[in-house]
Amino acid sequence: MRLVLCQLYPEHLSIYADRGNVQVIRRRLEWRGHELEERPLRVGESLDAGAADLYLIGGGQDRDQMLVAEDLQRHRDALHGAVAGGAAVLAVCGGYQLAGHRYVGQDGSVMPGIGLLDLETQAGETRLIGDIVCECDLGDGGGTRTMVGFENHAGKTLLGTGCDPLARVVSGHGNDGSSGYEGARSGLVLGTYVHGPLLPKNPWLADWLIERALERRHGAIELEPLDDRLESAAAEAAAAR
Amino acid sequence: MRLALAAARATAFASRASGRGGGTTLPGRVLTALAPDAPRRLAARLPRGCVLVSATNGKTTTCALLAEVLRGRVELARNSAGANLASGIASALAVREAATAELGLFECDEAALPAIAAQLEPSAIALGNLFRDQLDRYGELELVAARWRELVSLLDPATTLVVAADDPLTASLAEGHPTVVRYGIDDPSVALPVAPHAADARFCVRCGHAYDYRAAYVGHLSDYHCPNCGNERAPLDLAARAIHLRGLDGTSFDLCRGDERVRVELALPGLYNVENALAAAALAGVLGEPLAVIAEGLGRFHGAFGRFQRLRVGEADLVLLLIKNPAGANEVLRILPGDDASLLFALNDRTADGRDVSWIWDVDWELVASRLQHVVCSGTRAGDAALRLKYAGVDPALIEVVPDVAQGLDRLAELSAGGTGYVLPTYTAMLELQGVAAGRGLSRPYWEEAAA
Secondary structure: OEEEEEEEOOOOOOOOOOHHHHHHHHHHHHOOOOEEEEOOEOOOOOOOOOOOOEEEEOOOOHHHHHHHHHHHHOOHHHHHHHHHOOOEEEEEOHHHHHHOOEEEOOOOOEEEOOOOOOEEEEEEEEEEEEEEEEEEEOOOOOOEEEEEEEEEEEEEEEEOOOOEEEEEEEEOOOOOOOOOEEEEEEOOEEEEOOEOOOOOOOHHHHHHHHHHHHHHHHOOOOOOOOOOHHHHHHHHHHHOO | OHHHHHHHHHHHHHHHHOOOOOOOOHHHHHHHHHOOOHHHHHHHHOOOOEEEEEOOOOHHHHHHHHHHHHOOOOOEEEOOOOOOOHHHHHHHHHOHHHHHOOEEEEEOOOOOHHHHHHHHOOOEEEEOOOOOOOHHHHOOHHHHHHHHHHHHHHOOOOOEEEEEOOOHHHHHHHOOOOOEEEEEEOOHHHOEOOOOOOOOOOEOOOOOOEOEEEEEEEOOEEEEEOOOOOOEOOOOOEEEEEEEEOHHHOEEEEEEEOOEEEEEEEOOOOHHHHHHHHHHHHHHHHOOOOHHHHHHHHHHOOOOOOOOEEEEEOOEEEEEOOOOOHHHHHHHHHHOOOOOEEEEEEOOOOHHHOOOOHHHHHOOOHHHHOOEEEEEEEOOOHHHHHHHHHHHOOOHHHEEEOOOHHHHHHHHHHHOOOOEEEEEEOHHHHHHHHHHHHHHOOEOHHHHHHHO
8 A cells, every 4th residue: 555645844844853754654664565655845836635645744943944834824725625635644843833823932923823733832931852751542442652752842832622632741841841731633633742753662653643544545454563672662761761 | 360270270180180080171160260251361371372163063073183283383272072161161271281382272062152252262263064963952053053143243353264165054154254264175076966865054044045056065065056046155265176085094185275286195084074174274274384284284183082983892893983963974874884884873862962862863874774784772872773773774683772882882893703893972972982992991092192
């Protein structure tokens, strides 16, 4: 089977090694005899919203993020359409903020998002930096899993009623450093501050995204398990710190 | 100040005598606590003033290269590798040896550079490459650039800026300053076929349009050109041409300044060391050294602390190559030779390494994955290192996770017995390995020379 992945603005939004997430999706497909087709979206290009099964939005430097935020507005409707059509979305760090309604800077300036997630982000005084460990239940029967990674964000993200937190913080800061929650989820749209990158040490989340993305075109499927001993060992080492 | 100086020297003596460290930062802290103005006054005593070197990659090697060029010609006060914050430089100014020095040569942390420059009033500053590095510590690249921009705007017009013209971001900072020496690589035959994705300055600093690279050399260090606004690399005052890369055996190139041209035989590998040699040569030129002296000095040099060292461990020859960030690590991977190499990837996430290890996913391990014989992963983030290599395409059966760095070194030596193995440590892992090697008396002459 083939999974079509659309990474949004890979040259601008990949500051935290977001291409690592792409590499994990690619390999975990290949190891099972499937393939990945990448159809990245760059500034100024047009978006065939029906084409991709999975969208990735990474994080960028402030300057780059402002540059793409404007371009992204052109695709707002198309991306809402894609989600309505069953596509999955993973938005990380700056991408998570862009997936919300808006980002309000310290000077009150507003950078509009695309509202795939009912949330907004306010620039904070201090950066929330460090290892993060969370608990996450995707409601797929897999129970509560540990999600580990690294966070580095100044923004404090406040969730509206239209989405749920993705995870509960065990150690670290999460969305705003005080709510005890990390990330947000609405259907197949996931947003999170957890990078490191996110997927290598959380292969269950990678597989969940791959399954949901493949199901869009191929109906219900169940991926065969892989040998994840190195992944588990790295995740356990990270969680034990 | 006399009292402060005495206290600082006593601290240095005690620190060295106790074996708890080389006394590279504490004496400076004592000095500035007692006499905050002392570094400025001590620097002002140096007959030839001081020069500063900063960059994301290559500070230590550039300073060591310049020191070699000036050996026997100019007495130097220098800070030791790693002690490149204000305290390290204050320490270097405080020690007794500095009293007879003629010139201060200091490598400066990128973030600390503006404050150090304001205090020491250097005669020249080398602004080298700016790459994404330790986002958790420095913040985004643009923040470092903004600090440097402010530094340049406040600079005495008489201060010479030595600038990496190949770096569009750094080059843009020097615009408008009256005395600038621009160095760069000018040999498209050694350019990368495509600009690597670790290029951090891909978009025009003036208009935001994507650059067109006439030749990309190291990450975004390139002969760049913006097709939209015409912004392009400035003419080079000092250039490396006719470059011959001989892998780990070294690099030769023509050092060109105006009509002058001299061949340099550098014992260091890779184009990134050509950039370092150019920076050192440009500073030496500013200090009045003739080109022939510069070329000879560069040729005498054999590697700075941990940057390129050889060790004999058991039956194996091990080559130690520091990696700190995607751009630097990619250059190291480019010089790894041939097939069947075994390597130790020692990944720590201590403060000096950067707590966030996501950068390893921006390193092109894919390029070497298929020709690695064995990989040993060590360090506080050994598990992350192993995952990165697995997803790069290394067979997991060939990956061993040995968290203890010393044990990892021994395992690599076993795997490489009778041949050569490669050790790629992050900064603090490199320091651990230095400790292990020194403790066992494993070092070769290079090492003692470099560590001295």
